[in-house]
Amino acid sequence: GSSVTRCNFVCCTVSHSPSLLEPMFSTRHASRALVARPRQLGTKAGLQMQAARTAPASAHLAHKTLFDSSRRGCAGSANSSPQTFEFKAETKKLLDIVAKSLYTDKEVFVRELISNASDACEKLRFLQATSQAQTITDESIPLGISLKIDETARTFTIEDTGVGMTHDELVQHLGTIAKSGSLDFLQNASQDTSNIIGQFGVGFYSTFVVADKVEVFTKTYDATTGAQGYLWSSDGSGSFTIVETxxxxxxxxxxxxxxxDATEFAKLATVKKAAQKFSSYIDFPISVFENGEPQ
Known part of the structure; x- marks a missing residue:
């Protein structure tokens, strides 16, 4: 079988300025001019929504990187053998906070994943209009989002055709507390945590409220990097693996x-309801599939 590379990591703090090149797991856009088109639920079209968005205000966020990817054999160099990374203690605490705060509001993960997918498509649409358009891989694939459920396999899947991620971006964005002070704030939050987790870049962790295993298949848009596919996988208990796919x-x-206790999210009625609830202002088509068939 494939050997597993285990890496030791140290915490470091870096200054980070978000840009339109940053992949899916970003903080919420500060302002949006919402112009909703009436929802349509068709056999092939799925859910169609329209929004006119204003550009996000520039901001400087201090990102707390959980890994020193300069270590040999770690995030700086991808290979075909699985690599195992340990979540840091702060990430484990955040996972626990998010899980407890969303236990009675499980469908929030749908909102977070749809928003992240929309952000990824938004960034690629911007790139398509710039001089970087010629570097986009799989250029013929249209921008869009799909929700796929399989009641027998008990899986919920969301796909987007946006910017995707490289190996290093997987480590950075799925192993990063996106805003310094996030843990302290969420621990002491007096307001409804379910409404603010996205602002702190931890919305992705809401997936572990409903899933005992999460898999992320991704490939970057940037053909100049070789556009290798990767699989990120974790059960949320303390580590994750990355392997070329x-x-x-x-x-x-x-x-x-x-x-x-979350199998309702493999049911068509539940997913359609959640998609309609959280997709009113998404600027890309959303299709729903059940057992491979469009709904």
Missing amino acids: PDVPRGTRIVLHLKD
Whole structure:
């Protein structure tokens, strides 16, 4: 079998300025001019929504990177053998906070994943209009979002055809507390945490409220990097693995293996309702599939 590379990491703090090149897991856009088109739920079209967005205000966030990726054999160099990374103690605490705060509001993960997918498509649409357009891989694939459920396999899957992520970006963005002070704030929050987790870049962790295993298949848009596909996988208990994976299209596919108490999210009625609730202002088509069939 493949050997597993285990890496030791140290915490470091870096200054980070978000840009339109940053992949999916970013903080919420500060302002949006919302112009909603009436929802349509068609056999092939899925859910269609329209929004006119204003450009996000520039901001400087201090990102707390949980890994020193300069260590040999770690995040700085991808290979075909799985690499295992340990979540730091602060990330484990955040996972616990998010899980407890969303236990009675599980569907929030749908909102977070749809918003992240929309951000990824938004960034690629911007790049398509710039001089970087010629570097986009799988250019013929249209921008869009898909929700796929399989009640037998008990899985919920969301796919987008946006910017995707490189190996290093997987480590950075799925192993990073996106805003300094996030843990302290969320621990002491007096308001409804479910409404603010996205602002702190931890919305992705809401997936572990409903899933006992999360898989992220992704390939970056940037053909100059070789556009290799990767699989990120974790059960949320303390570590995650990354391995090169062939035949991954541009964008990101997130597969949730649902817990026993969250199997309703593999049911068509539940997913349609949640998609309609959280997609009113998404500027890309959303298609819903059940057992591979469009709904």
